[in-house]
Amino acid sequence: MSQLPQGVVINAPVSPEFAEILTPEALALVAKLHRAFEGRRQELLARRVLRQQELDAGKRPDFLAETKHIREGDWTIAPLPADLACRRAEITGPVERKMIINALNSGADSYMTDFEDSNTPNWDNQIQGQINLKQAVRRTLSFRNEAGKEYKLNDKIATLIVRPRGWHLDEKHVTVDGQRVSGGIFDLALFVFHNAKEQLARGTGPYFYLPKMESHLEARLWNDIFILAQEEVGIPRGTIRATVLIETILAAFEMDEILYELREHSSGLNAGRWDYIFSCIKKFKTDKDFCLANRAQITMTVPFMRAYALNLVKTCHKRNAPAIGGMSALIPIKNDPVANEKALAAVRADKTRDAGDGFDGGWVAHPGLVALAMEEWVKVLGDRPNQISKQRDDVTTAAADLLNFQPEQPITEAGLRMNIDVGIQYLGSWLSGNGCVPIHNLMEDAATAEISRSQVWQWIRSTKGVLDDGRKVTADMVRGLIAPVLEDIRKEHGDATYHRIPYARAAEIFEKMSTSEDFAEFLTLPLYEEI
Numbered sequence: 001m002s003q004l005p006q007g008v009v010i011n012a013p014v015s016p017e018f019a020e021i022l023t024p025e026a027l028a029l030v031a032k033l034h035r036a037f038e039g040r041r042q043e044l045l046a047r048r049v050l051r052q053q054e055l056d057a058g059k060r061p062d063f064l065a066e067t068k069h070i071r072e073g074d075w076t077i078a079p080l081p082a083d084l085a086c087r088r089a090e091i092t093g094p095v096e097r098k099m100i101i102n103a104l105n106s107g108a109d110s111y112m113t114d115f116e117d118s119n120t121p122n123w124d125n126q127i128q129g130q131i132n133l134k135q136a137v138r139r140t141l142s143f144r145n146e147a148g149k150e151y152k153l154n155d156k157i158a159t160l161i162v163r164p165r166g167w168h169l170d171e172k173h174v175t176v177d178g179q180r181v182s183g184g185i186f187d188l189a190l191f192v193f194h195n196a197k198e199q200l201a202r203g204t205g206p207y208f209y210l211p212k213m214e215s216h217l218e219a220r221l222w223n224d225i226f227i228l229a230q231e232e233v234g235i236p237r238g239t240i241r242a243t244v245l246i247e248t249i250l251a252a253f254e255m256d257e258i259l260y261e262l263r264e265h266s267s268g269l270n271a272g273r274w275d276y277i278f279s280c281i282k283k284f285k286t287d288k289d290f291c292l293a294n295r296a297q298i299t300m301t302v303p304f305m306r307a308y309a310l311n312l313v314k315t316c317h318k319r320n321a322p323a324i325g326g327m328s329a330l331i332p333i334k335n336d337p338v339a340n341e342k343a344l345a346a347v348r349a350d351k352t353r354d355a356g357d358g359f360d361g362g363w364v365a366h367p368g369l370v371a372l373a374m375e376e377w378v379k380v381l382g383d384r385p386n387q388i389s390k391q392r393d394d395v396t397t398a399a400a401d402l403l404n405f406q407p408e409q410p411i412t413e414a415g416l417r418m419n420i421d422v423g424i425q426y427l428g429s430w431l432s433g434n435g436c437v438p439i440h441n442l443m444e445d446a447a448t449a450e451i452s453r454s455q456v457w458q459w460i461r462s463t464k465g466v467l468d469d470g471r472k473v474t475a476d477m478v479r480g481l482i483a484p485v486l487e488d489i490r491k492e493h494g495d496a497t498y499h500r501i502p503y504a505r506a507a508e509i510f511e512k513m514s515t516s517e518d519f520a521e522f523l524t525l526p527l528y529e530e531i
């Protein structure tokens, strides 16, 4: 500990392996970025609260008057590095050793490795994740499973892109001058410190995905962090590149502005559909006119999602930026060939639509989906790496299109029960250290689980939260369903798993989150204090 830079404290175990990541020099970069930018992060988080108050008071978002010149201006992002120009199938997954190898070897063009939605940010996952990535960059990453199967990287692997945590999350195990550091700054600083130069020497670069932003001012903060980080580690300005997830309703009104702020460092936008739906619920949760149908009905083809997706493609291509499609939550289904065929066909249809709309690539959740996603883009692109030249001037998007929240029905008991079930199962898994799990044959992560728990909260409070049989959704109805849902979970997983994973604690937290007056901004905030 005496080696730590002044003002830096680590409140967690540091093994000799972890110490290779948590070096004094790497922590000095974390401290430098913290001291330079933490004040701004906190101001921007406070600004989110003010905007929520405005929405609660009935104000509707609109395109910003003060940035009209940016929307109407003639500018583009910096030219893309060669290995970010072709991202037809992009696989994603948590920063887990075996999965990193499988994803990099999957045949996808690119791979987003995730410290965010699909990861429980406990100390071990964060620092072990950094170790794994450091080895992946140097091509030394390997793994041996219990049956003795050896995993190692192929010669040709996907381009690596890292998703640090969003602005709302702290890294509580590291403080600088007595303050917790930002999770995102911590993840980014450690990755850049250990890998950026090595990546440049290997002909690639430090590439990132930036999650859950709500305004272009938040993008400006990331851009300023990139500039200082590049100076500090001694790499040329503009070598960091970042794709921003448009996954909040407020960011959908500032897509041009976000690209503009990051134009030196941008590698496009991604349609983060799951957090986007969650954000719509969160932002309008107290609006008496707002209420969405069962989660399963909110697909990419409902009006507000369609408007968002098409406007994203149009905005990106106007700025010479890639538009990357989001993720279908369907995954391959084992032991049921008929259901599996249906799931694969639905994923294919999702990719066919995105490729036809003009997206330059799209996310898949599983190696078994890479080939079919690739096929759908190859059908549209042929030999071309992307379709950025496809301008969508035919698309016009008004504020009202982005706010056309349909459908409102059906809301059913099965839909309510499914939300409770997914919420409890996901929270239990997250608490046990796994931030991404298959539940009822769907990929569930922090973003999809947010939809489930926020729908339950909202249906209890909205006058429109009425089941198709006429019963109003109430807190008592939800409480009454929790015990039977828990019993179903026990039957599904068996006693051993049921007792190993803290489902009972998850159920308590879920009940409190959905029935108490306060709405937790993110489910991961109260959960993080439990781990």
Ligand SMILES: CC(=O)SCCNC(=O)CCNC(=O)[C@H](O)C(C)(C)COP(=O)(O)OP(=O)(O)OC[C@H]1O[C@@H](n2cnc3c(N)ncnc32)[C@H](O)[C@@H]1OP(=O)(O)O
Pocket (backbone or CB within 6 Å): 091, 092, 093, 094, 098, 099, 100, 102, 103, 114, 117, 118, 274, 275, 327, 331, 332, 364, 365, 366, 367, 436, 437, 438, 442, 443, 444, 445, 447, 448
């Ligand atoms: C809203 C958003 O933010 S989307 C982005 C965040 N979400 C994600 O990234 C989803 C990542 N996907 C996953 O975590 C997993 O695919 C799950 C949890 C959905 C399903 O996991 P499982 O049921 O374990 O998958 P399954 O058993 O079919 O896996 C088969 C093999 O594929 C591997 N695999 C599955 N998904 C992935 C992945 N995304 N990346 C790398 N390898 C993977 C497994 O490790 C396993 O490897 P093995 O055969 O060598 O042991």
Ligand SMILES: O=CC(=O)O
Pocket (backbone or CB within 6 Å): 117, 245, 247, 271, 272, 273, 274, 275, 276, 326, 327, 447
């Ligand atoms: O991060 C992606 C999303 O859909 O949320």
Ligand SMILES: [Mg+2]
Pocket (backbone or CB within 6 Å): 117, 211, 212, 245, 247, 272, 274, 275, 447
């Ligand atoms: Mg997300």
